[in-house]
Amino acid sequence: xxxxxxxxxxxxxxxxxxxxxxxxxxxxxxxxxxxxxxxxxxxxxxxxxxxxxxxxxxxxxxxxxxxxxxxxxxxxxxxxxxxxxxxxxxxxxxxxxxxxxxxxxxxxxxxxxxxxxxxxxxxxxxxxxxxxxxxxxxxxxxxxxxxxxxxxxxxxxxxxxxxxxxxxxxxxxxxxxxxxxxxxxxxxxxxxxxxxxxxxxxxxxxxxxxxxxxxxxxxxxxxxxxxxxxxxxxxxxxxxxxxxxxxxxxxxxxxxxxxxxxxxxxxxxxxxxxxxxxxxxxxxxxxxxxxxxxxxxxxxxxxxxxxxxxxxxxxxxxxxxxxxxxxxxxxxxxxxxxxxxxxxxxxxxxxxxxxxxxxxxxxxxxxxxxxxxxxxxxxxxxxxxxxxxxxxxxxxxxxxxxxxxxxxxxxxxxxxxxxxxxxxxxxxxxxxxxxxxxxxxxxxxxxxxxxxxxxxxxxxxxxxxxxxxxxxxxxxxxxxxxxxxxxxxxxxxxxxxxxxxxxxxxxxxxxxxxxxxxxxxxxxxxxxxxxxxxxxxxxxxxxxxxxxxxxxxxxxxxxxxxxxxxxxxxxxxxxxxxxxxxxxxxxxxxxxxxxxxxxxxxxxxxxxxxxxxxxxxxxxxxxxxxxxxxxxxxxxxxxxxxxxxxxxxxxxxxxxxxxxxxxxxxxxxxxxxxxxxxxxxxxxxxxxxxxxxxxxxxxxxxxxxxxxxxxxxxxxxxxxxxxxxxxxxxxxxxxxxxxxxxxxxxxxxxxxxxxxxxxxx
Numbered sequence: 159x160x161x162x163x164x165x166x167x168x169x170x171x172x173x174x175x176x177x178x179x180x181x182x183x184x185x186x187x188x189x190x191x192x193x194x195x196x197x198x199x200x201x202x203x204x205x206x207x208x209x210x211x212x213x214x215x216x217x218x219x220x221x222x223x224x225x226x227x228x229x230x231x232x233x234x235x236x237x238x239x240x241x242x243x244x245x246x247x248x249x250x251x252x253x254x255x256x257x258x259x260x261x262x263x264x265x266x267x268x269x270x271x272x273x274x275x276x277x278x279x280x281x282x283x284x285x286x287x288x289x290x291x292x293x294x295x296x297x298x299x300x301x302x303x304x305x306x307x308x309x310x311x312x313x314x315x316x317x318x319x320x321x322x323x324x325x326x327x328x329x330x331x332x333x334x335x336x337x338x339x340x341x342x343x344x345x346x347x348x349x350x351x352x353x354x355x356x357x358x359x360x361x362x363x364x365x366x367x368x369x370x371x372x373x374x375x376x377x378x379x380x381x382x383x384x385x386x387x388x389x390x391x392x393x394x395x396x397x398x399x400x401x402x403x404x405x406x407x408x409x410x411x412x413x414x415x416x417x418x419x420x421x422x423x424x425x426x427x428x429x430x431x432x433x434x435x436x437x438x439x440x441x442x443x444x445x446x447x448x449x450x451x452x453x454x455x456x457x458x459x460x461x462x463x464x465x466x467x468x469x470x471x472x473x474x475x476x477x478x479x480x481x482x483x484x485x486x487x488x489x490x491x492x493x494x495x496x497x498x499x500x501x502x503x504x505x506x507x508x509x510x511x512x513x514x515x516x517x518x519x520x521x522x523x524x525x526x527x528x529x530x531x532x533x534x535x536x537x538x539x540x541x542x543x544x545x546x547x548x549x550x551x552x553x554x555x556x557x558x559x560x561x562x563x564x565x566x567x568x569x570x571x572x573x574x575x576x577x578x579x580x581x582x583x584x585x586x587x588x589x590x591x592x593x594x595x596x597x598x599x600x601x602x603x604x605x606x607x608x609x610x611x612x613x614x615x616x617x618x619x620x621x622x623x624x625x626x627x628x629x630x631x632x633x634x635x636x637x638x639x640x641x642x643x644x645x646x647x648x649x650x651x652x653x654x655x656x657x658x659x660x661x662x663x664x665x666x667x668x669x670x671x672x673x674x675x676x677x678x679x680x681x682x683x684x685x686x687x688x689x690x691x692x693x694x695x696x697x698x699x700x701x702x703x704x705x706x707x708x709x710x711x712x713x714x715x716x717x718x719x720x721x722x723x724x725x726x727x728x729x730x731x732x733x734x735x736x737x738x739x740x741x742x743x744x745x746x747x748x749x750x751x752x753x754x755x756x757x758x759x760x761x762x763x764x765x766x767x768x769x770x771x772x773x774x775x776x777x778x779x780x781x782x783x784x785x786x787x788x789x790x791x792x793x794x795x796x797x798x799x800x801x802x803x804x805x806x807x808x809x810x811x812x813x814x815x816x817x818x819x820x821x822x823x824x825x826x827x828x829x830x831x832x833x834x835x836x837x838x839x840x841x842x843x844x845x846x847x848x849x850x851x852x853x854x855x856x857x858x859x860x861x862x863x864x865x866x867x868x869x870x871x872x873x874x875x876x877x878x879x880x881x882x883x884x885x886x887x888x889x890x891x892x893x894x895x896x897x898x899x900x901x902x903x904x905x906x907x908x909x910x911x912x913x914x915x916x917x918x919x
């Protein structure tokens with residue numbers, strides 16, 4: 159009877175997961191009057207922000223591949239060479255390096271992501287807005303006016319089309335297609351954070367053509383690039399108008415995309431209702447992948463909003479998440495930091511939650527992008543470093559071309575090592591051997607080859623970089639270069655050889671495994687103080703408040719210093735985090751709090767992790783959940799009080815909460831390793847652990863009550879027992895051994911299921 163009861167409860171519980179997320183919707187009694195407070199909708203390629211501008215309903219339209227990819231002016235000069243930079247550092251003559259390679263990023267308007275355009279609707283006479291509702295489970299926005307008119311709008315989950323439907327409307331409505339202002343007076347120039355005026359790009363102003371209920375805007379960009387926006391609409395009955403919009407892009411020499419006009423026309427022929435059904439089906443599947451339930455309603459809602467944005471911003475077949483993804487600033491300016499791909503932190507943090515949240519497919523968009531650009535990365539590796547192997551610029555265009563900027567980070571030699579961790583994690587969480595052989599190991603091997611070729615052995619036989627840095631310590635000054643390996647570079651280099659050895663061994667490549675282990679052994683230990691605190695470098699302790707926890711990489715995300723390793727590692731982790739907190743958050747951004755929560759979760763500090771996630775959600779997010787970098791409450795959480803929107807803090811938040819609920823990086827599955835004592839009732843479904851195990855668990859009055867583990871691929875894992883006594887409610891295809899106190903060894907066949915219940919003795 160106990161087994162039947164458990165199964166029935168489980169079925170009912172899982173069936174409610176999709177519907178339950180409706181409690182995490184965004185609801186307002188007015189439309190936002192700023193673009194960065196708007197309702198966001200998207201499908202990885204297309205995005206829209208729904209808001210109100212000067213009394214008009216406005217849809218800010220975006221497409222992920224709208225890019226000005228002109229080469230950064232002056233960057234590729236004869237001095238574009240790492241060896242030349244090393245010599246300038248040794249001579250202490252760094253001004254030419256800054257002038258040649260740092261300054262163009264600040265002074266030039268492009269390369270850059272660019273916005274698409276906008277639709278506006280005249281709502282005068284409709285009365286005031288009564289409600290604005292983002293239905294998160296359905297990825298649909300509904301707006302109601304006091305005269306009874308209702309707007310329903312969504313971006314289709316899998317098609318390059320957006321829909322709008324006005325109900326209870328008797329009047330004629332004509333949307334206005336608003337083009338970005340590519341011509342006009344330049345008022346803002348040389349502002350990479352706030353963004354230069356779009357007119358600096360020098361495009362001819364595009365042409366808008368109207369033909370009945372059909373409006374098309376065509377815009378020429380740089381180098382033969384062009385894009386088209388189209389909107390078409392029709393009255394379907396006496397009180398309902400439906401319309402569809404799309405954006406298409408075309409690049410010389412690339413596959414020709416269907417035009418926006420053709421897409422909109424085809425959508426209208428299909429009709430709103432049919433597209434909405436297939437749209438809902440995709441999102442229902444997405445929400446069925448995982449769920450969490452915690453007593454902190456602020457953190458729980460923020461997590462669901464992060465999952466929603468992740469599903470809206472990352473999709474295979476589209477570019478991966480850039481700084482703003484499919485929600486480029488609609489303010490007449492180039493987006494903050496050019497909306498580019500920052501690989502010195504931002505892209506990496508954006509994909510942290512993909513793995514344990516069980517969204518591996520969406521996570522593949524990142525790796526697809528990196529693989530597609532590998533030839534360009536190898537061109538850069540030869541050109542700048544003069545070495546074989548694979549390096550990736552820290553700041554790139556959509557096709558992976560370097561853009562310059564502070565070159566300690568934008569041209570850092572260890573960028574591809576951090577990117578390699580995402581290949582490693584995709585393998586560990588999926589156990590896809592084909593992916594391991596064809597994609598993960600080749601990337602990691604090429605990166606390890608490059609690092610081996612670039613590093614040198616000192617007089618003591620220890621391996622080091624010619625010069626090293628730590629993002630973004632000492633900014634772009636000469637002093638930002640260190641003669642010793644920084645802990646940041648060292649951790650990434652140690653990781654790449656450790657991973658290369660592991661993956662070579664997994665494939666039976668014994669000779670390669672031994673080679674990578676030998677190289678790994680040639681690196682020093684991490685630089686720590688006498689108080690067991692991680693330093694920036696052997697010559698520089700952690701001595702300043704800084705947004706980038708570059709000295710802490712070995713703890714998280716790389717897991718080279720693990721709590722599970724014992725007293726020495728625990729002292730390093732505790733003391734390094736304590737020092738971070740002691741020096742304080744004066745120059746932290748929102749993502750700093752998200753990252754710190756991940757670190758504290760690894761230190762099994764549930765209270766600390768929850769506190770930092772709460773600060774992020776309360777102080778660093780817009781009302782629509784967008785991460786705005788600065789402390790919007792002016793409560794002393796940071797001296798940064800500006801509001802440039804970027805996404806990495808949002809997704810690092812989601813990863814931090816997942817780390818509190820489930821960890822598997824240390825070679826075993828640990829259930830709820832870092833939850834506050836006050837969280838008496840907690841549960842999650844289908845969080846993913848390394849080894850391709852899906853884990854569900856719940857607590858009862860603060861104690862773990864039940865754990866369910868499903869093995870996708872089969873294999874062996876260990877479970878750290880979350881209760882003293884237990885019994886198996888269900889055991890199918892799995893052999894359970896208790897060889898070590900506090901742990902169970904699980905030998906699983908593909909599809910194995912194990913459900914354990916607390917014995918409460």
